[in-house]
Amino acid sequence: MIILSIESSCDETAAAVVKDDVLLSSVVSSQIDVQTKYGGVVPELAGRHHIEMVNNVVRLSCEQADIELSDVDLFAGCTGPGLAAALLVGSTAAKAYAYALGKDFVAVNHHEAHILSVLLEHENVEFPHVSLLVSGGHTMVVIVNEPGAYEILGATIDDAAGEAYDKVARLFGLGYPGGPKIDQLAEKGDPKAFNLPRPLKKDPFNFSFSGLKTAMKHVVRDNPDAKVEDLCASFQAAVVDSLISKSEAAIELLNSRGTPSKAFSIGGGVAANSYLRSRAQELADKYSIRALIPQRSMCTDNAAMIAITGKIRYELDGPSPLTTGINPTWKLGV
Ligand code: KG4
Ligand code: ZN
Numbered sequence: 108m109i110i111l112s113i114e115s116s117c118d119e120t121a122a123a124v125v126k127d128d129v130l131l132s133s134v135v136s137s138q139i140d141v142q143t144k145y146g147g148v149v150p151e152l153a154g155r156h157h158i159e160m161v162n163n164v165v166r167l168s169c170e171q172a173d174i175e176l177s178d179v180d181l182f183a184g185c186t187g188p189g190l191a192a193a194l195l196v197g198s199t200a201a202k203a204y205a206y207a208l209g210k211d212f213v214a215v216n217h218h219e220a221h222i223l224s225v226l227l228e229h230e231n232v233e234f235p236h237v238s239l240l241v242s243g244g245h246t247m248v249v250i251v252n253e254p255g256a257y258e259i260l261g262a263t264i265d266d267a268a269g270e271a272y273d274k275v276a277r278l279f280g281l282g283y284p285g286g287p288k289i290d291q292l293a294e295k296g297d298p299k300a301f302n303l304p305r306p307l308k309k310d311p312f313n314f315s316f317s318g319l320k321t322a323m324k325h326v327v328r329d330n331p332d333a334k335v336e337d338l339c340a341s342f343q344a345a346v347v348d349s350l351i352s353k354s355e356a357a358i359e360l361l362n363s364r365g366t367p368s369k370a371f372s373i374g375g376g377v378a379a380n381s382y383l384r385s386r387a388q389e390l391a392d393k394y395s396i397r398a399l400i401p402q403r404s405m406c407t408d409n410a411a412m413i414a415i416t417g418k419i420r421y422e423l424d425g426p427s428p429l430t431t432g433i434n435p436t437w438k439l440g441v
Contacts, residue, residue: 111168111179111204112414113161115197116189116217117243118148120160123410124172124179125418130227131172133404133411134164143283147273154192161200168410179210181426183417185410186214187437188244194433202429211426213417217408218245218439221374223254223419224412225399232399233369237357239350241383242375243269243284246314246350248357249439251372254419257440260357261312268346268377271316275323275342279335289339290380296340300333301326303345311356319345343382350377351386358394372399378406 114121118141123133138148138156145152169176184201187194198214205212222238234253240246246269247262266274269286276285281292303322306315323342327333354371361368371391377383384400391398405411 108180108418109174109178110181110183110414110417111165111176112183112215112410112417113165113197113201114185114217114408114410114413115157115161115193116185116187117193117408118153119408120157120164120197121408121410122164122168123414124168124174125411125414126172128415128418130411130414131174132168133409134168134171135404135409136160136164139284146277146283148190150190150192153190154196157193157196161196165200165204176204177208179204179208181211181213181417181421183213183215183413185217185220185413186431187216187434189217189435191433191435194435198433202431206429211421212429212431213421214427214431215413215416215420216437216439219257220412220416222249222251222257222372222439223416224374224401224405225372226254227405227411227415228401229399233397235361235366235368236370236372236396236399237354237361237368238372238374239354239378239387240375241268241350241373241377243267243273245375246316247439248312248353250357250361255423259439260360261310261314261353263314263316264307265315265317266320268314268316268350269375271320271346272377274320278324278327279338284376286377286380289343290382292336292339293343293382296334296336296338298340298344300337301330301341303341305345305348305352307349312353314349314353316346343380347380347383347386350383351390354387355390358390358396368394368396370397370399374401374406376407379403
């Protein structure tokens with residue numbers, strides 16, 4: 108089966124082709140250059156750029172996969188969660204291609220796609236396993252009982268991890284998106300230079316990052332001569348400690364239930380972070396379980412993850428009606 112997928116939930120317009128579980132092409136057109144001027148994503152601007160790019164990324168993904176559009180059996184489109192003006196473009200394009208070519212369409216949840224993105228690169232993934240989803244919009248720790256069956260243990264009660272990175276980067280005038288820039292600077296800094304709070308320490312599974320952001324603001328204000336590298340490293344240590352400790356609590360919970368986690372997976376844009384990637388590997392090693400860490404291009408938004416998830420959803424539920432609308436607040440598993 109050949110699947111062509113489209114992703115446009117935020118500021119990346121992406122298309123991919125997957126044939127029988129093999130990724131043939133993955134094209135991502137980023138709007139970072141446009142959005143960086145505004146320090147974040149302007150939804151209407153994102154929508155307009157998606158309209159300009161969507162057919163191009165589809166054409167390019169077919170060319171790179173060496174297929175014709177008429178070879179496609181199933182069109183998968185991300186219909187949520189995300190920005191309404193952005194989601195509308197990619198999902199409508201996927202439905203229009205399906206309708207025009209008389210093929211099926213399947214609607215895909217962006218979070219499920221981040222969680223299942225590990226299936227593209229890792230064979231024989233076992234369940235249940237703990238997955239940490241860390242993106243610009245969401246942060247959650249989830250038990251994946253099998254593809255399609257999720258138990259959300261905890262989520263952020265305020266800012267998402269990526270959002271915290273982006274907001275703290277703004278304090279240093281680093282531009283958008285801030286995550287990769289803080290990641291790079293932190294490598295040259297001392298994570299113990301500043302003692303920052305580890306938020307919601309007593310709550311095993313939920314996250315909070317807005318207090319940490321405020322603490323950073325005060326540290327920056329009170330230490331005008333501090334090295335930005337040390338500030339970044341200290342902030343990053345606090346974020347990643349929090350992400351890893353909640354993930355560990357989830358692994359412990361599965362162990363206590365007598366159904367040990369078979370792996371620990373990470374997904375979403377912040378999973379591209381070097382320090383989180385090494386701590387995730389260490390955590391998996393501690394429990395002698397497999398670390399499922401996608402390559403960086405599969406962590407940030409892409410359409411390959413939409414294709415693999417579309418295939419699973421199609422096998423589980425069949426095609427989605429062409430009347431399926433977008434759902435900007437679509438909750439995982441609902
Ligand atoms: O998953 P994603 O591409 O889009 C959403 O679904 O939100 O995640 C984007 C987020 C941004 O907040 C960005 O700053 C963050 O991922 N990010 C990183 C890194 N690369 C991207 N955060 C920390 N370290 C990185 N290397
Ligand atoms: Zn995402």
